[in-house]
Amino acid sequence: MTQIRQFNLQNFRNCSQAQCSLSSGLNLFVGDNAAGKTSLIEAIWLLATGRSFRTSKTQHLIQHHQNESTLFCEVVSSHDALKSHRLGMQKSAVQTTLRIDGETAKGQIHIAELLPVQLLTPESHRLLEEGPKARRQFMDWGCFYQSQEFIQLWRQHQRILKQRNHALKRRLPREQIQLWDPQLVEIALKIDAIRQAYLEALTPYLLTFCQALMPEIEEEVVCQYRSGWPKNTPNLLDLMTQNFAKDVQLGHTQHGAHRADIRFKFGGLEAINTLSRGQQKLFVCALLLAQASLHEKVVNEPVIMLIDDLPAELDETHRLKLLELLQILNIQHLITSTSESLIPILAPETTQIWHIQAGNPILQKPETSN
Numbered sequence: 001m002t003q004i005r006q007f008n009l010q011n012f013r014n015c016s017q018a019q020c021s022l023s024s025g026l027n028l029f030v031g032d033n034a035a036g037k038t039s040l041i042e043a044i045w046l047l048a049t050g051r052s053f054r055t056s057k058t059q060h061l062i063q064h065h066q067n068e069s070t071l072f073c074e075v076v077s078s079h080d081a082l083k084s085h086r087l088g089m090q091k092s093a094v095q096t097t098l099r100i101d102g103e104t105a106k107g108q109i110h111i112a113e114l115l116p117v118q119l120l121t122p123e124s125h126r127l128l129e130e131g132p133k134a135r136r137q138f139m140d141w142g143c144f145y146q147s148q149e150f151i152q153l154w155r156q157h158q159r160i161l162k163q164r165n166h167a168l169k170r171r172l173p174r175e176q177i178q179l180w181d182p183q184l185v186e187i188a189l190k191i192d193a194i195r196q197a198y199l200e201a202l203t204p205y206l207l208t209f210c211q212a213l214m215p216e217i218e219e220e221v222v223c224q225y226r227s228g229w230p231k232n233t234p235n236l237l238d239l240m241t242q243n244f245a246k247d248v249q250l251g252h253t254q255h256g257a258h259r260a261d262i263r264f265k266f267g268g269l270e271a272i273n274t275l276s277r278g279q280q281k282l283f284v285c286a287l288l289l290a291q292a293s294l295h296e297k298v299v300n301e302p303v304i305m306l307i308d309d310l311p312a313e314l315d316e317t318h319r320l321k322l323l324e325l326l327q328i329l330n331i332q333h334l335i336t337s338t339s340e341s342l343i344p345i346l347a348p349e350t351t352q353i354w355h356i357q358a359g360n361p362i363l364q365k366p367e368t369s370n
């Protein structure tokens with residue numbers, strides 16, 4: 001499911017009430033600082049993933065002096081306009097209610113399946129800079145859509161790992177801690193296989209988009225997958241047994257699927273050390289476009305791309321390049337900018353421009369857009 005036909009917000013950040021019917025191509029949201037541009041992108045990301053990229057505190061999301069926020073999207077298949085779903089989220093300080101087609105949804109996962117969104121913000125280059133968590137999330141986003149069993153395995157792994165770490169912290173008897181190991185290892189190896197297969201499938205797309213966005217770089221990117229335990233470990237269970245004393249000392253499990261990572265290298269050097277800041281941003285765009293292309297191939301539906309403050313992200317030449325690629329890939333995109341003139345309109349027939357003031361997006365008439 002893969003285009004947002006309409007979204008409504010109520011009492012979210014500075015937006016009291018908004019309703020937007022979106023175009024299938026570019027939806028450009030223009031506004032001054034503090035108009036509510038990022039909030040709009042944040043609202044859609046929140047509905048799709050259950051998380052904000054700015055805060056973990058619900059009260060920051062709900063409009064001041066209100067008790068709850070309501071987010072709603074109608075999504076539609078890009079192949080069949082009759083195949084649509086209504087997704088909703090109601091958030092108060094104490095609870096979140098999710099709805100799909102008027103029924104209470106059992107979990108965020110079911111909304112995520114119907115609303116596959118990708119996000120590019122001026123902070124996205126942190127994917128390369130920060131610890132492995134963001135890179136695992138990147139990889140697992142793909143694994144989730146690629147493999148039906150991935151989410152189940154991931155949840156089981158989280159649950160068992162938590163139990164084991166809890167037992168380690170409480171210094172329970174050795175056999176009570178190691179009780180978890182065979183199952184943990186079995187699941188870790190399955191997760192590992194899915195992640196490896198995903199990265200292998202992703203790499204050719206990544207090479208293509210690196211070439212498209214950064215033709216000046218001669219070296220091909222190499223994605224080095226790290227399982228979360230030393231390379232050439234013949235038996236993960238044995239390794240965990242050998243590391244038992246260290247695990248107890250640390251109070252957590254050192255090796256496992258929860259420590260996986262990816263290293264991106266150009267000519268043998270880490271991307272973070274060899275690419276300029278601008279190139280790092282382009283590389284993150286290439287990663288997202290590669291994911292989007294692979295997703296389309298596997299799921300047969302495109303993703304939706306949310307891009308906050310595009311001019312802060314890329315220079316003019318690369319903005320144009322990215323917009324061309326999004327158009328070729330047939331990806332619905334929601335872009336924010338402080339100025340309309342900074343965003344080239346490549347396909348006026350599938351473009352809509354909104355001006356946001358005090359959280360309220362107002363559609364520009366087509367004749368006033370350029």
Ligand SMILES: Nc1ncnc2c1ncn2[C@@H]1O[C@H](COP(=O)(O)OP(=O)(O)O)[C@@H](O)[C@H]1O
Pocket residue numbers: 012013014015031032033034035036037038039040059060061062063064
């Ligand atoms: N919970 C809230 N209730 C009301 N206003 C809020 C809330 N959270 C943030 N704001 C305000 O919303 C405005 C919009 O912020 P933001 O979406 O970041 O704007 P932009 O991205 O357009 O610069 C800011 O003025 C901010 O202070």
Ligand SMILES: [Mg+2]
Pocket residue numbers: 037038039309
């Ligand atoms: Mg902003």
